[in-house]
Amino acid sequence: MSLPEFRLLRPRSIEDAVRCLSEHLGKDGLSLRMLAGGTDLIPSMRQKLFEPEYVLDLRGIVAMRGIRPQGDGGVEIGALTTLRAIERSDFLRQHYAVLTEAAATVASPVLRNMGTIGGNICLDTRCLWYNQSLTWRKGCGFCIKKDGDLCHVAPGGTKCWAVFSGDTPPALLCLDAEIEIASANGVRRVPLNDFYTGLGDNYRKLQPNELVTRIFLPASTAGYRGVYRKLRVRGSIDYPLAGVAVAMKSYDGHVADARIAVTAVNPAPLLVKGAGELLMGKPLDEALAEAVGDLAAKTAKPLTTSALTPEYRREMIRVFAKRAVLAAAAN
Numbered sequence: 001m002s003l004p005e006f007r008l009l010r011p012r013s014i015e016d017a018v019r020c021l022s023e024h025l026g027k028d029g030l031s032l033r034m035l036a037g038g039t040d041l042i043p044s045m046r047q048k049l050f051e052p053e054y055v056l057d058l059r060g061i062v063a064m065r066g067i068r069p070q071g072d073g074g075v076e077i078g079a080l081t082t083l084r085a086i087e088r089s090d091f092l093r094q095h096y097a098v099l100t101e102a103a104a105t106v107a108s109p110v111l112r113n114m115g116t117i118g119g120n121i122c123l124d125t126r127c128l129w130y131n132q133s134l135t136w137r138k139g140c141g142f143c144i145k146k147d148g149d150l151c152h153v154a155p156g157g158t159k160c161w162a163v164f165s166g167d168t169p170p171a172l173l174c175l176d177a178e179i180e181i182a183s184a185n186g187v188r189r190v191p192l193n194d195f196y197t198g199l200g201d202n203y204r205k206l207q208p209n210e211l212v213t214r215i216f217l218p219a220s221t222a223g224y225r226g227v228y229r230k231l232r233v234r235g236s237i238d239y240p241l242a243g244v245a246v247a248m249k250s251y252d253g254h255v256a257d258a259r260i261a262v263t264a265v266n267p268a269p270l271l272v273k274g275a276g277e278l279l280m281g282k283p284l285d286e287a288l289a290e291a292v293g294d295l296a297a298k299t300a301k302p303l304t305t306s307a308l309t310p311e312y313r314r315e316m317i318r319v320f321a322k323r324a325v326l327a328a329a330a331n
Ligand SMILES: Cc1cc2nc3c(=O)[nH]c(=O)nc-3n(C[C@H](O)[C@H](O)[C@H](O)COP(=O)(O)OP(=O)(O)OC[C@H]3O[C@@H](n4cnc5c(N)ncnc54)[C@H](O)[C@@H]3O)c2cc1C
Pocket: 033, 034, 035, 036, 037, 038, 039, 040, 041, 042, 043, 058, 079, 080, 083, 105, 106, 107, 108, 111, 114, 115, 116, 117, 118, 119, 120, 121, 122, 123, 124, 165, 166, 167, 168, 210, 211, 212, 213, 237, 238, 239, 240
């Protein structure tokens, strides 16, 4: 599958990038696409899911790279920092272990060398009927997410159920991450928890003229024990078909604080509501871990969007959540 033709723009600073966005977006906002590592965008362009006139290559913006511990005990991560750099960071492993563990499971070493954390956060949602060639999609009938008005996953429905399949966002949610977003109108900072819409098509709250520049992890979640568990077809490379992240703090054998998040089973990565309250102040045992697994499974709403059945993926969320909290407590 060949790439459609496009013009490459290569800004050297965030200000340049923002200016390019204002000048080349076009009326519908679809004339330009941003490229970070390109590991998701380029295959999608080959499948003719995107055919932008311009590609804004962010890789020359040095200010958007790097892991910078802050004086207050938190850390700032540039959106262009590669997943490999995150996986290998001693600072992050020591203070935000769930993030390094999740980053280490993304795709393969080659893709982690190119793929960035910003690209992972902004990753397009996926579906069996969407991530296909143009010929395939024409043959089957276009869907709500691209060029059509029907949903093959939930026929008769009007909502798109494409699934968010990034590995690091559930870890970032557990760590109370915030992201910085820049545009010609200035800079805003939002909790990652408010970034996703829960819809498969318009899955993120990011205007076409905005880019994600930095990620912030607070001092308050530094030192939490972290575990990430993931289901995929091929352990060496595939996207998650179910994923669970846990970040937990204990005191005197009792849970002092805990967050659990799931990915790849809904159109957005989600924190499991009530999990922290359920665990708080209690010593973790098998029965409590089982109850957390049940809660996580209730949060997961997988449909037939991928190779494994929805029932199996939901069951694996239950199993992983139970195992992950037990592992975090035992760490
Ligand atoms: C074979 C294969 C296996 C994969 N397996 C996994 C997996 O297991 N887990 C997983 O999470 N991912 C997986 N991926 C997807 C991808 O490699 C990662 O998600 C990666 O982190 C994407 O980052 P990137 O920098 O390459 O993003 P890009 O492809 O450059 O961009 C992805 C999207 O984000 C937008 N974007 C990128 N950066 C910004 C920014 N700073 N501001 C605003 N928008 C931005 C782009 O416009 C694009 O829409 C896989 C990909 C392939 C090809």
